[in-house]
Amino acid sequence: DQQVKQNSPSLSVQEGRISILNCDYTNSMFDYFLWYKKYPAEGPTFLISISSIKDKNEDGRFTVFLNKSAKHLSLHIVPSQPGDSAVYFCAAGGAGTALIFGKGTTLSVSS
């Protein structure tokens, strides 16, 4: 059973607009959540994270929101740029455990 779910396989956005990527989780023991970005033929790279004691974390154009009661997190990218086109993975974990990843969402930003 999937513990981390990204229900939208793809998202298309115009340059300059907001991109919102969503993620749901089922394991209440998760206390740290991360977003990774992946380009073709490269390894995933860390983008932004949030711990369960917070509900928002911002880093430049990227903001992650966490709603613990709904077991839901989202990544907002504002403004979106063509270079943001990639696969975005949501991941979650707890102390001493490995990260569990979702299936990913492919973001396409058109100019």
Next chain:
Amino acid sequence: DAGITQSPRYKITETGRQVTLMCHQTWSHSYMFWYRQDLGHGLRLIYYSAAADITDKGEVPDGYVVSRSKTENFPLTLESATRSQTSVYFCASRDGPRVTEAFFGQGTRLTVV
């Protein structure tokens, strides 16, 4: 070079053969991980290690063996390769049990024919 490196980058092997994928990190990170990426499945955890000589199964461990005799190396062995093990394999490491970001290698694309 500093960082985490995987070898080989590409590998073609035959069904039934044993193959080992190598992973080496220079940060002395205690935790290391192996994931496989498949279309429609995202990244799935195969095995991970919290320290030298300590390993644990992930979501999809069947058909794989790992060892960790040295902190910096975490090889993944397919004992008898099957076509279903055709995938892109990623190794990652992180510094300690706190769930901070893990750093990934560039991946090994394995094809089993």
